[in-house]
Amino acid sequence: MALEHAILVSLSERAAAGSELTRRFDASIGYFWTATHQQIYRVLAKMERSGWVSVQVVPQVDRPAKKEYAVTPAGREELRRWIAEPTTSDPVRSDIGVKLRGASLGDRAAVLDDVRRLREEHTKRHSLYEYLAGRDFPDPGALTGADLDIYLVLRGGLLxxxxxxxxxxxxxDAHDTTKDSHR
Amino acid sequence: MALEHAILVSLSERAAAGSELTRRFDASIGYFWTATHQQIYRVLAKMERSGWVSVQVVPQVDRPAKKEYAVTPAGREELRRWIAEPTTSDPVRSDIGVKLRGASLGDRAAVLDDVRRLREEHTKRHSLYEYLAGRDFPDPGALTGADLDIYLVLRGGLLxxxxxxxxxxxxxDAHDTTKDSHR
DNA sequence: TCAAACATGTAACAAGTTACATGATTTG
DNA sequence: CAAATCATGTAACTTGTTACATGTTTGA
Structure with missing residues (x-):
């Protein structure tokens, strides 16, 4: 399970509540791991039982109180252990890959529209990442340590x-030049 | 759920038993969808109950009998319906992405070794796909229809x-040139 | 005949998804 | 005070993983 470890990485950078973690998973960490708030709250509760994180209720001036989670020494140790462990490649799963392969068994024109729409989405995300890279890392060559890592993971997202x-x-292109949109 | 639909695509190309499907998921279909035999048998049973596939027990001369599954008209209809449906991008999940981001919190040297090993694996798989492409598709420009689709999905695997x-x-490269392998 | 390969499964569990629920606080 | 936002959760379900079990047939 890497969700627990992704949370440990994120909390190591800065302590946070479940809602803030959810936002981080929608952004930076989300390049290579995603999670919904339901999952995050459940796993945080489990991690607290395991003693990997500690909680502190923080009353806020203008907001409802939040539970701020921080990594404990046991959590840091677990993270070290996991990082040193050999990694197995995660299986790839992509609906569109299956659809492209089976396109001749359905409505080819619908698949082509779908592909155009998805390409548009990925183009937008690519632009966003380029913007973030330019804004936060104007001089990549100068980076070291944790900052360099964060930059390199963003590079992964771009790639x-x-x-x-x-x-x-x-x-x-292949399906536009061969005019077989009708099967 | 795309496993059911991936199975429908595979069975549409040719009827097969669970063990044969498992082999296909280890190979071609596996570029963009993976499944173990346990999952495949479970889902096949469910698909039979739904009427999407039919079974025929085939006694074999030199092997234990196998259950050959074939797509029914209802299964073909379901596949058409699913293919025409708009696709949502599948969430990305990659352990190594999380580790790269958190490398400064653990043993950096171990991470670098891990990365070298993974790169080696991917290089091997890349070579395999190149071999398959050259062997099965010597003249990609001439392809149309289902053959073209199969080739393009292989291209996806290569990419x-x-x-x-x-x-x-x-x-x-980034971590070799900056000599911060010690944190 | 006994080990290996083939083919098919079961059971228990872990992880992820979807839909809904609750209370606090702020803003119009 | 009503609607919107924030923060936290529960419950039911689906999907995926891991470990084990069973019978068949061939080949050493």
Missing amino acids: VEQFWIQWLTEYL | VEQFWIQWLTEYL
């Missing part, structure tokens, strides 16, 4: 989006 | 492997 754009474009 | 090799190489 994944590039992959999608390239693949979907190849698909569209 | 994913390229992404991995490039990203992991960037990571290694």
Whole structure:
């Protein structure tokens, strides 16, 4: 299970409540791991029982109180242990990959529309990442340590989006030039 | 759920038993969807109850009998329906992405070793796909219909492997030139 | 005949998804 | 005071993983 470890990484950078963690998973950590708030709250409760994180209720001036979670020494130890462990490649799962393969068994025109829409989405995300890279890392060559890591993971996000754009474009080009949109 | 639909695509190409499907998921379909035999048998049973596939027990001369599954008209209809449905991008989940981000909280040298090992794996898979492409699709420009689709999905597999090799190489280069392997 | 490979499964569990629920506080 | 937002959760369900179990047939 990597969700627990992704949370440990995020909390190590800065203590946070479940809602704040959810926002982080929608953004930076989300390049390579996603989670909904329901999952995060459940796992946080479990991690507290395991003693990997501690909680402190923080009353707020202008907001409802929140539970701020911080990594404990046991949590840091667990994270070290997990990081040193050999990684197995996660299986790839992509609906669109299955649809592209089976397109001749359904409505080809609908698949092509779908592909155009997805390519648009990935293009937008790619632009966003480029913007973030330019804004937060104007001089990548100067980075070291944790900052360098954060930058390199953002690079991974950029490269994944590039992959999608390239693949979907190849698909569209191949099916536009061969006029077999009718099967 | 796309496993059911991935099975429908595979069975549409040719009827098969669970063990044969498992082998296909380890190979071609597996570029973008994976499944173990336990999952496949469970889902096949469910699909039979739904009427999407039919079974025929085939006694074999030199092997134990197998249950051959074939797509029914209802299954074909369901596949058409699913293919026409708009696709939502599947969430990305990658252990190594989380580890790269948190590397400064653990043993950096171990992470670098891990990255080298993973890059090696992806390089091998890339070579395999290149071999398959050259063997099965010597003249991609001439392809149409289902054959073209199968080729384009293989292209997707190749491009994913390229992404991995490039990203992991960037990571290694960045951490080799900045000598901060000690945190 | 006994080990290996083939084919099919069960059971228990872990992880992820979807839909809904609750109370606090702020803003119009 | 009503609607919107924030923060936290529960419950039911689906999907995926891990470990084990069973019978068949071939080949050493």
